[in-house]
Amino acid sequence: MLKITPFLWFDNNAEEAMEFYLSVFKDSKAVSVSRTGEGTPGPRGSVVFATFVINGLELMALNGGPHFKLTPAFSLFVLCETQDEIDELWDKFLAGGGKPSQCGWLTDKFGLSWQIIPKALHELMGDKDPAKAMRVREAMLKMVKLDIATLKKAHAGA
Numbered sequence: 001m002l003k004i005t006p007f008l009w010f011d012n013n014a015e016e017a018m019e020f021y022l023s024v025f026k027d028s029k030a031v032s033v034s035r036t037g038e039g040t041p042g043p044r045g046s047v048v049f050a051t052f053v054i055n056g057l058e059l060m061a062l063n064g065g066p067h068f069k070l071t072p073a074f075s076l077f078v079l080c081e082t083q084d085e086i087d088e089l090w091d092k093f094l095a096g097g098g099k100p101s102q103c104g105w106l107t108d109k110f111g112l113s114w115q116i117i118p119k120a121l122h123e124l125m126g127d128k129d130p131a132k133a134m135r136v137r138e139a140m141l142k143m144v145k146l147d148i149a150t151l152k153k154a155h156a157g158a
Contacts, residue, residue, distance in 0.1 A: 005051075006076070007060045008112065009068045014061035015047040017110040024092045025054040075105065075113035082118075083148045089116050090145050104146040118148045124155045132157070 022028040031051040049062045080086045097109035104117045124136040139154035
């Protein structure tokens with residue numbers, strides 16, 4: 001069976017990024033960490049790459065140097081059930097230097113882009129009544145962090 005794992009390139013803080021992501025998500029664990037040995041480039045014992053799991057998704061992180069940077073062209077999409085989940089993740093990802101964007105997108109302090117999206121958004125935008133779906137879309141486009149109550153009000157025409 002083919003397995004696909006997102007592979008994230010960091011300059012020199014892959015271990016710090018992994019530890020941060022493990023602290024954000026409750027159902028997470030480090031799987032393996034490969035460190036430099038004697039006679040290899042970089043400080044002895046520094047991380048070369050690490051594998052970890054957050055909420056069932058396996059990721060790999062590499063300390064690859066300054067050659068490449070993460071961009072919003074790649075993001076991790078997190079589907080949230082409640083506003084409390086959205087608020088908690090939003091606050092954690094912005095802590096320490098993250099930057100909000102719009103429509104539920106943000107970039108964390110390591111440069112990784114995230115979409116923090118309520119499950120209700122898909123349900124409301126999927127309404128068979130195009131006027132209701134359009135109102136939800138228009139409300140979403142005005143938001144930075146998504147707000148379920150506001151989306152529901154837009155859907156109802158309030």
